[in-house]
Amino acid sequence: MRPCEIRSATELAKLRQIDLTNIIFLSVDCAGVIPTKHYISDPEASDDAYAAALNTFSIDDVRSSCTACLHFDLTDVPTDLHIAILGHTATTCTLIPCSDRGTRCMTTMDMIPDQDIQAWQNAIEKQRHKRKEQRTKLFSDILARTSGITELDSYFVDCINCHNCMRVCPICYCRQCFFDSPDATRLESEQYFDRAMAKGGITLPADKLLFHLGRMSHMSLSCIGCGSCEDACAMEVPVAQIFMHMADRVQQMFDYTPGKNVDEPIPALTYKENELHEYEDAKE
Amino acid sequence: MIMHIAEFNTPPDTAIKRIVSHLFTTQQCQGVIALSKKPTGEYAYALITDIDTLDAIDPLFPLMPANAGKLISQLTMVQPSTKPLVAILRPCELRALYELVKLEQAHLDNLLIISFTCSGVFSLTTKPADIHDKLPEYREKAKTGDIVPGIRETCTFCEQYIPENADLVLNVAAHENDQKTILVLKTPEGEKAIKGLDTTASHADLESSHAKTILCKRVEHKKQVFSRSTTEKLGWDGLINLFGKCITCRACSSVCPICYCKLCYIDSGEKDTMPLSWERELQGKGALRIPSDTIMYHLVRLLHVGIMCVGCGMCSDVCPVAIPIATIFTKFGHRVQKDMHYSPGKDLTHKIPLTEINPQDFVETAEVAQQV
Numbered sequence: 001m002r003p004c005e006i007r008s009a010t011e012l013a014k015l016r017q018i019d020l021t022n023i024i025f026l027s028v029d030c031a032g033v034i035p036t037k038h039y040i041s042d043p044e045a046s047d048d049a050y051a052a053a054l055n056t057f058s059i060d061d062v063r064s065s066c067t068a069c070l071h072f073d074l075t076d077v078p079t080d081l082h083i084a085i086l087g088h089t090a091t092t093c094t095l096i097p098c099s100d101r102g103t104r105c106m107t108t109m110d111m112i113p114d115q116d117i118q119a120w121q122n123a124i125e126k127q128r129h130k131r132k133e134q135r136t137k138l139f140s141d142i143l144a145r146t147s148g149i150t151e152l153d154s155y156f157v158d159c160i161n162c163h164n165c166m167r168v169c170p171i172c173y174c175r176q177c178f179f180d181s182p183d184a185t186r187l188e189s190e191q192y193f194d195r196a197m198a199k200g201g202i203t204l205p206a207d208k209l210l211f212h213l214g215r216m217s218h219m220s221l222s223c224i225g226c227g228s229c230e231d232a233c234a235m236e237v238p239v240a241q242i243f244m245h246m247a248d249r250v251q252q253m254f255d256y257t258p259g260k261n262v263d264e265p266i267p268a269l270t271y272k273e274n275e276l277h278e279y280e281d282a283k284e
Numbered sequence: 285m286i287m288h289i290a291e292f293n294t295p296p297d298t299a300i301k302r303i304v305s306h307l308f309t310t311q312q313c314q315g316v317i318a319l320s321k322k323p324t325g326e327y328a329y330a331l332i333t334d335i336d337t338l339d340a341i342d343p344l345f346p347l348m349p350a351n352a353g354k355l356i357s358q359l360t361m362v363q364p365s366t367k368p369l370v371a372i373l374r375p376c377e378l379r380a381l382y383e384l385v386k387l388e389q390a391h392l393d394n395l396l397i398i399s400f401t402c403s404g405v406f407s408l409t410t411k412p413a414d415i416h417d418k419l420p421e422y423r424e425k426a427k428t429g430d431i432v433p434g435i436r437e438t439c440t441f442c443e444q445y446i447p448e449n450a451d452l453v454l455n456v457a458a459h460e461n462d463q464k465t466i467l468v469l470k471t472p473e474g475e476k477a478i479k480g481l482d483t484t485a486s487h488a489d490l491e492s493s494h495a496k497t498i499l500c501k502r503v504e505h506k507k508q509v510f511s512r513s514t515t516e517k518l519g520w521d522g523l524i525n526l527f528g529k530c531i532t533c534r535a536c537s538s539v540c541p542i543c544y545c546k547l548c549y550i551d552s553g554e555k556d557t558m559p560l561s562w563e564r565e566l567q568g569k570g571a572l573r574i575p576s577d578t579i580m581y582h583l584v585r586l587l588h589v590g591i592m593c594v595g596c597g598m599c600s601d602v603c604p605v606a607i608p609i610a611t612i613f614t615k616f617g618h619r620v621q622k623d624m625h626y627s628p629g630k631d632l633t634h635k636i637p638l639t640e641i642n643p644q645d646f647v648e649t650a651e652v653a654q655q656v
Contacts, residue, residue, distance in 0.1 A: 036531065040606045157326045160349050160408065162602050164533045176547050185546075188363040192331055193315060200334030204317065204355045232533045234602035236409065 002030045003077040004069065004226040007259025008170035010078050011222045014266055017173045024101055027079035029086045029124075031057045032066025036231050057086060057127050059134060065227025065240040068135035073124045074098065076260040081105050087123030094120060142245040155242060156212055158235040161205040165212075165229035165239045171219040179211045212239075216246055221267055222258045223247035288475060290483035292465040296456045297344050299465035300372065300398065303452070306481050307370055308335045313396065315365075317356065318343040318372040327412055329355055343372040343398075344456060346422060346435070347415060348405040351541040351596045353380030357390040364391035372398045374405070375447040376596040379629020380541035382449060383592045386636055389544045396473055399447035400454040401495075404432065404439025408601045426456070429498030431505065438597030438610045441506035443499060448630055452477060510618075513611050523579050529605040530578040536599035536609050542589040550581045582609070586616055591637055592628045593617035623649050 001009070006025050012018040031053040038061070039046040049061035059067040066072075074082050080102035084094040094114050097103040106113060146152050163180065166172045178184055184207070196202045223243050230240035251257065253276075254267040292299040307313040318341040320330040327347050332338060352373050359365065373381065378399050384390040403426035406415050415422075418434065425432045431440045447453050451474035455466035466486055469475045518526060534551070537543040565572055593613050600610035621627060624637040 036604060040529070040604075154324055157322070157324065157328075160539065160602070162535045162538045164535045164538075164602070164604065167533045167535075168531065175551065175553070180546060182546065185358060186362050187358075189359050189365045189367075190363065192359050193333065193367055196315060196331045196333040200337040201320070201330050201332035201340070203320075203322070203328040203330045204352075205329075205350060205358065232531060232535075232604045234408065234535055234604055 001025065001027060002033075003027055003071050003073070003075075003079070004030070004224050004259075005170075006077050006079050007071065007224040008226060010259040010262050011171055011224065011266075012173060013262050014264075014269075015171075015173055015222075020262065024081070024105065025079040026081050026083070027074070027077055028083040029057075030066070030069070030072040032059060032062030032069070032072070033227075034061055035063055054085075055090065059130065063227040063231060063240070064138070064238065065225050065230065065244055068131060068138045068244065069225060070128060070131055070135065071224075071259075072127065072131070076257050078259070078261060084117065084120045086127060087119045087121075138241060139245045139248065142241050146242055146245075152213075153209060156209055156237060158237050159208045159212070160235055161208050161211065162234055163211070164232040164234060166215055168228040168232040169215075169219065170224070170226065170228070171222045172215065177215075179207070179214060216243060220247045220250050221254060221256060223251075224259050288469045289486045290467045290469065290478060290481075291486035292467060292481075292483055293463070294465060295462055296400070296454050296465045297342065299454065299467065300343060300400075301338060301341065302481065303398065303467075303478060304341065304370055304372075305335065305338055307396070307477060308338065310480065312368060312477060313370045314367040316341060316370040316372065317352065317359070318370075319345055319347065319349075319352075321345070321412075325412055331359070341372070344400065345412075345415070346403070346405045346419075347408070347410070347412065348374065348377075348596070348598070348601075349408065350539065351380050351594075351598050352377040353382075353384055353390075353594075354539075354541040354544075356381055356395070357384045357541075357544065360391040360393075360395070361389050364393035365395055368394050368396070370396045370398060372400075373447075373450070374402045374596075375399055375444055376402070376442070376594045376629075377541070378447055378449060379444065379594040380596060382629040382632060383542055383594065383636070384544065385632060387542075387544060396452075396477060397450040398452045398454070399450035400456045401447070402439075402442070402445045403456070404435040404442065404445075405597075406434050407436060410434060423462070427494075429501040436597040436601060436610070437509065437608065438595045438600070438614055441502055441509050441614075442595060443502050443506065444595075445498070445502070446495065450474075509611060510615050513608065513615055515612050515615060526607065527579045527582050528573070529607055530582065531605060532575045532578060532581065533604060534581075535602040535604065537585060539598040539602050540585075540589060541594065541596065541598070542592045543585065548585075550577070550584060586613060589613070590617045591620050591624060591626060593621075594628050623652070 006027055009018055013020050034046045034050050034053070038049070052058060053062055071077060073086070074096070080099045082096040082098055084096055088094065094117060095106060095111060096117065097106050097113055146155050163177065166177055192202070192206065195206070220243060225240070225244045225247060227240040229243060230238055233239055256267050292302070294302065304316050315331055315333045316338070317329060317331050319327055320332065320340040321327055321342045322340070327342070327345060328349055329352055330340065332341065352371065356371055378397060381390055385392055403422065406418070418432070422432050451471045453468040453470060455468065467478070467483070469478065534548065537548055562572065590613060595610070595614040595617065597610040599613065600608055603609055626634065626637050
C-alpha cells in the first residue's frame, strides 16, 4: 500500500477496526496520486501524468494533499518491507526490510538487504525539501483563507452536505455519523423557525459548517492527510487542505504522529494530568 | 378543481417576490423556503422569516443544490410546520415531497406551495456567474423547448415539467411574453393567497399548444437518451465496467430525496462481509475487488427507489466518478412505474406499490417475464 494507507490502517487498528494479525505491509515510495476526476475525464492524459510523476516525482499533477505530504517514504510508516524507487532508474529498486517480518520475507526469498542506500536517502531529502516548501506555502494560504468565521463559511460555501468526505475518510469509521443521526437531524420545525427568526433566515440544509468543524474535531488528531475527502467532493471544496492544516496544528500540540506506531495510544483516549497547561494559562 | 388564472404585469421573478411579500404583509405566512442568493453571490436554499431579507430569494435561478423536497422533510418530519410557511419548489421537488409524505417523512400542514413550469437546472458544478451569462439563452430556449447546453441530462427529457399539485403555478417555460406572468390558482388556498394583489384575469392555459410542442420535444429527446443508454443489454461485464468506477461514497444515496433511510441497508452491519465469505469468494475467483459489492449496491438502491424515482438528477450531479446514475434510474423507473401504473408524486391517495397487495399489478410483469 501507499504510506498514507499503511498509516491509516495503523490508526484503524488503534480504533479496533482492523486486526493486524496475519497482515504483512508492503510499501513503496509514493509519488502521489492523480485526482480521480482527472482520471475520469481524461484517462490517457492522466496515465501520462502519472508516468511522469513516477519518473520525476514532480508534484505538478498530483492531489493537493500529496504535494504537501512529508510521509511519502519510510518516515513514520510502520511497514514491514519497503520498495525504494526514488533515486533509482526506471527498472531498478531496492528492498528495505523494516521489521522482523520484513527481514524474514527477504530471507525466505534468499535476498540480502543492500547496505548502501545513500543514493536513495539523498533523493528522499531532496524530495522532502520540495514538499516542505510546498507545505509551508499551502498552509499559509489556508490560514489566510480560513482566519475567521466569515472566511470559514465562504471556504465551505459550495458544500451541499452530501457527506462524501466523511464516507471516504479512512478515519471516519462510525457506522452512523452523529451528523446523520436522529439527534442531529430529527429536529422540530419550531427549532428551525427559532434559528431563522434570530437572524432573518438560515440556509438549508442547516449546519453545514458545524458538520465540517465537528468532523474536524473528531478526526483531525488521526488525520493522515491522504486527500480522499477532497478527491471525492462533488463540489470541489478543498476539504483535504484545511483538514491537513488543522491536523498539523493539533498533532503538534499533542506531540502525536498518527499511524506511526500501533502501540502509541490516540491522545483523546489517554488522560494526562499534566498537559496543555499553556492553554489554561493563556485563558487566565 | 379550481383553475382560475391571473396575469401579472411583471416578469416571473418579480411576480414571485410580490406574491411572497404580499403573503408576509397579510400575515398569511411567516417563512419562505426558496433557492436564495447569498450576499457573496453563491446560491443555497434558505428558510427566510424576515420580510426585509426576501429580496434574496431567486427560486427561478436554474440551479438545484439539493432536492428541496428532502429539505422540507427535514423541517417537518418530527413536527408539522408550526407557522404558516411558503415553499417554492420545482416540479420534481414537489413530486419528491409528495412521495416523502407518503413515506411518513414529511407533513404538508401549514404549507403553501408555489411551483412553476421548469426548464431544467444546470449541473451543480456550474459556477453561478457562468449561469448568469447563460440565462438569456436559457430563457430563449425555454420558450421553444430546445435543449440548453449544460443542463442536467434528466432535465433534457423531463416530461413532468408542469407541476400538478401546487397551490399556485407560474407559467414560466411556455410563456412568450417576458414582461408578463401567468399564474394558475389551483386550490382555494392559492386563490386566497393572492387576494388583494394587482392582477388581471386571463384565459391563458398551462396546457396550451405551446406547452404541447415543448412536451413533444422532451418525449422525442427521451427516446434518444434512453436508446443511447443501453443499460439492459450490458450484461455482467458491462455492469462491472459501468459501476466498477464507483468509489462507494454513497453520495447518490445521500442526496436522493427518496433514499430517506437514516442508515442504508448496504452500510448496516447486516451487509458486513465476514472473513469466511471473503475466503469462499476468493477460492472461487482468486481475486476480489474492494470495496466489494458496488454493483450490488446500485442494483439494490435501484430496486428500493426505482418505483418512486422522480428523476430530479441529483445523483448523477454529485457522482465524483461520473456514472450516469440518473439516466439509468429514470429509464428503469419509467419502466417499473408504467408496469405498476404508478406515477410518483402525482397523487397522495395513490399508495406506493408493494405497500399494498394488488394481484392485478403483477399480471403484465409476469407476461413480460414470460416473453424474456
